[in-house]
Amino acid sequence: IVANELGVKIFDSSSGKIKDLFPGMRNVEFVGRVTQVFDVRSFSRADGSQGKVASFNVGDDTGFMRVVCWGSQTDIISQLSEGVPVKVVGGFVRENQRGFKEVHLNDSSRVVVNPDDSVPEVKKNVRKSLKDLNENDVNVEILGTIVQVFDPYFFEVCPDCNARLNKSGDKFSCPAHGEVVPSYSYVLNVYVDDGSDTMRVVLFRNQVEKLLNKSKEEILKFRDAPEAFDPLKTDLLGEQFRFIGRVKKNTFFDRLEFTANQVFPVDESQLK
Template sequence: MIVLIKIPREFIIEKIKEKTKLSDKDIQSRIKDKLDKLSGLISEDGALHIIANELGVKLLDEPGELQVKSVMAGMRSVGITAKVIKIYEVREFSKENRKGRVGNFLVGDETGVIRVVAWNDKADLLKKLSEGAVVKIENGYSKENMGKPEIHLGEKTKVTILENADIEVKEKAVQRKTISELNDSDSNVEVMGTIVQVFDPRFFTVDPQSGKKVVEKNGGFFLGDKQIDNPDYSYVTNVFLDDGTENIRVVLWKSQTQRLLGKSHEDILAGRENGFEEEKNELLGKIVKFTGRTNKNEMFDRVEFIAQLVDTQPNPEEEIKRLDGELEKQHETEEVAEKPEAAEEVEEITIETEEAEEKDAVEEEIKEAEEHKKTAPKPGKKEESKKQEPDDLEEIDDIDDLMDLDSI
């Protein structure tokens, strides 16, 4: 069986930068060259793989224990040692004539945090875990979920709780960006702006047990070949957000739609018949903060924002504090940039001062030389004249030179 490992684009770029010291600009230039040379034959990701190979950059670590940042979707025999960050409840599910259980928990190390999924009997492990415990996972496998890798515990997976062990965890902080700064692979980012357009929620039928979309056919609802007797509804809402730099479509699934509209699931279902004109009008012009990730909509060739958290009442004090911090950093940057100019100004002043001092010294020497000339011996005093003559002549030459210099 061929196993495809999906390596995120940003990971490849970081690996290339780490091993070759190339800048982002250099890498983008090489990608463009490859795309031009192999026009229509490869994607940007394909070009990146070729560039990494040509530069001798090894993208994947040797099999064995990995750090969180090195886990990619599609890997087998995954091993990792990490600290348990959060434990979620075990849920039961029904799927095509069989029932099962699934639980998940988050683990992290100094490179990041990842979700671990435990199926059926492996879900019993969660009862033994506690937040803060360090676990060693051996022979797991990784899959992609919502664009991110996660570790799954299979039948052959071994999990050991390590006593008296500790690991420093690096949790990725939420990063605030303007809409114009977003790219198609951002995650855990936050944007804030004004809602300028709101669409009605779109409803679709789902299996209440699994949450998966069901299809209506032959007068019933089906999930695959299984008929669903009492389907539920889910929904998705789209809004356009503008922050003054650009605007972007924000996609809000069920729970985030509830937060945006401030309504329960039952209230939203009740509004299917009458529409949501009142709620839409209230949202227009409202400043809202969204936290989530970006996604490239290939059909429309645009970047969209998938909301994972909605704040309809951003705290003004927090925003003022954040802006003050940004202004302070900007001020420090400007001060650093101005320092060389200040140094040049000091140098210019020093030079001008030195020139003025030199001119004063020259004028002083001229005065002294003229005084000496006035007191020079008269022609009748031959002996004194002979003694003084060499000095006077030298002095007179100096005066001529100084006068010429001063006149310049």
């Protein structure tokens, strides 16, 4: 009963602002502007049926949210680009495995492009120097030069929900969807230097694609031919990027690390 009352209270106090959307909320509604759009991906389920998933990031004057679309909801992606005002109606909020909030749309959800509502400008991120980052900083922006690139690491995920899979023998199973044909996700670590300090930046999947400017299919080839990745490492050295994300303490190595949820190449004009 306590949890229920708490849930109701949290929901009632929702302002429709992104900062007030919390994991577990259902039928949320908010407006914002598209900040980043990711490709539609197709996948096969264990029963042989085909699925589609796509996502985009939305910002308002309080924060950012990733919006995940499934099936025919992915059709909206072709109408979206950076800066487009949208209203998201319906869907539930959950926290992904990297600690970022996401809204997952369902069959009754709608994404309204150019809604009648007044749509705030996207909050300017707090830009920090690496030396000024603190443990648990969120929605913070850093800008730096890539000084070291590691090999990508591949792992099996559920094609339906992206959860990491358990392996037994040569079979893979999802906690929610049972035995599945695994899909692959990837993580890439780089070191970034901004003149004040150097920090490890951890990038997952969509962010790896943005950083490398490669598709999922192109990146998956490095799983079978890791040596083909070497030239990319060299190409990335000295390149500048803006990263938005959060700071986490790696307790094993006792150091701060940056997990990116948005990545943008920096062109020279932005530096002036």
